[in-house]
Amino acid sequence: MLETSPPEIFDCQSCGACCAYQADWPRFSLESDEQLAAIPEQFVAADLSGMKFDVDASGKGRCAALTGTLGKHVGCAVYAVRPQVCRDCMPGDPECHMARKALGFAVEDLPDPDVYYG
Numbered sequence: 001m002l003e004t005s006p007p008e009i010f011d012c013q014s015c016g017a018c019c020a021y022q023a024d025w026p027r028f029s030l031e032s033d034e035q036l037a038a039i040p041e042q043f044v045a046a047d048l049s050g051m052k053f054d055v056d057a058s059g060k061g062r063c064a065a066l067t068g069t070l071g072k073h074v075g076c077a078v079y080a081v082r083p084q085v086c087r088d089c090m091p092g093d094p095e096c097h098m099a100r101k102a103l104g105f106a107v108e109d110l111p112d113p114d115v116y117y118g
């Protein structure tokens with residue numbers, strides 16, 4: 001998410017939906033202690049289960065590390081050390097579709113992951 005490989009497949013930096021989908025995304029899973037220690041603690045949930053998820057007064061939430069404006073231009077403040085689930089989510093995969101639909105973003109132009117990622 002946020003940077004596709006190759007980036008011309010889809011511009012995740014114009015989206016960010018999977019970083020704002022729900023509070024228990026992204027959770028930590030396969031990361032080593034060293035990998036988790038590299039994520040600045042201000043972005044980590046109090047129970048250490050995953051990234052911190054900030055919810056605003058209107059009830060909308062997003063990963064604490066997400067910068068910018070959803071659907072316009074976003075970035076990840078911990079991109080180099082982001083959790084595994086963030087590395088696994090690819091534009092056009094089922095989780096991507098779910099997140100974009102939940103936020104009201106179009107899914108028609110998403111790539112077919114079977115074509116691009118094998």
Ligand code: SF4
Pocket residue numbers: 001002018019020025026051063064065066067075076077078079082083086
């Ligand atoms: S850590 Fe970065 S890539 Fe992962 S959900 Fe948060 S903002 Fe998105």
Ligand code: SF4
Pocket residue numbers: 001002010011012013015016017018019089090091092095096097099100
């Ligand atoms: S929801 Fe899909 S298109 Fe949007 S940032 Fe995540 S992987 Fe990229």
